[in-house]
Amino acid sequence: MNIIEGRYISAGKKNLYVKILGEGTPAVVIETDWGGLSSEWQDLQYELSKYTTVITYDRAGYGESPRGELPRDGKHITTELYTMLANSNIREPYIFAGHSAGGLYVQLYAKMFPMDVAGIVLVDSITTENEEFDKLDVPIYQSTVSLPARMGNIRKMLELEKEKFSAQIIPILQNLYNGIQEDIKKQLITYQSEQGFYQALINEYDASFETYKQLKDIKMLPNFPLKVLCRDYKVMIDISKQIGIPEEEARVIEELWLKHSKSLLNLSTNSELFLVSNSSHSIHQTRPDAVIQAVVDMMGKMRGN
Template structure:
């Protein structure tokens, strides 16, 4: 469904409301298997940001502030008046931090799922020459701009493995939707813009005052497990372990934003905790629902 042009789905018919802000470059199709586990107990709103999927591209810069405002407008248009739990995964967690500062009255609680920190620049201040020759912020911007300049056919070839792998996971209609999602040059232009605005988004969060006094759960990945793919791709162990140690420190700091913050490590999970260890996220939701 679409409201204000933004593509969204409301899944589940009863129970408290959960709103999900997805990670950078991700689709809401990657969350469907998780949502199936909770849809009998909760209502879930998940959507595609502007420039993702069937949501039209926006002229506004892709900052956390603009994204938070657009989500809030969607919630207004859907006539949602109950408070809800906001889950922000990865870059979606950066957006969730900003949303909480701008619209705290709408929130029951926030879950930051291995979220991007507003102090993420500390990662890029590290001396990691091999890692950042491969995955620097500049590299990610450059690669997404390159993809944005490709045709749908070229993107289909480039992501053929990802497309083929989704066949076993998604139903027919969603498979075709995902194929359109991942082969749309607009997506990659939007991702590049989100990356380019990371500094501005982080500064905006800094300038927006303190995080509200609401329940906050921060769930972090298993740092030893998360280092393994880096090492497999030729990044020295010392660099991978240092990166993961600082990422963990930033997660702990996020949990301290609220006096009602809680920090959890998802043992045995990499970055996509909702796929690797869904039970950890489900348990966190259940505890927050029970809080008064």
């Protein structure tokens, strides 16, 4: 679409859209959630680039990047990222920041290519035990906003003709992004009005069970510096209540989420957990300063500052 600045770098059979800002080492690589876009991170990338090189990109099928080859499992995605970085002329090792499902991919990258990794920041990351949420006795949550429910709704919408799809999705997106910075809002609505964007999301979700298995099959994660950022329990309960989830269900969800976040500390003996006040699941948008501080602190220790 070419509505934002950046360049294309080969990731093997496909070229991926990449944006590189700043100078210095170690470079920071940002990995987004399922359905995440590099443009969500543009303000954070700009601020963080005052300290070092920062790399954002759109995975295959999202934003400015062309559709990728199937399956869209973790090893496939991680190998594409490895190839793109090798062709970027930005030398390793890197600090990886992975948001939500992006946290799975950076963990797998560290297991597959440990020599390229200096440290990891997990930003409200999901875990390989994410299916536990689907087994909770929270009926309203399960039928409305659980991952299976949301993916089911997306599949139904993808059956619509293009015009009907756009007529339904654009008002939803305008309401969703009401109040955010206008240039970012325009980019997100443009990208997320395309059916191909949602097919890419479905493809990654459908391969998630294989991704979990791949992570479990490689037992050891090298002992990197690891920071785990977790959302604000109370903020998420308030958000859940606003969309019709009973408070008792929201508490069950948030208790399991916190348990999962704490379990990520077991990935490294050099790990820290940060409960980020006043943040939602999208910590990079509601508390970008917390993400920046986590990365800068990690860099400072590496540089001996």
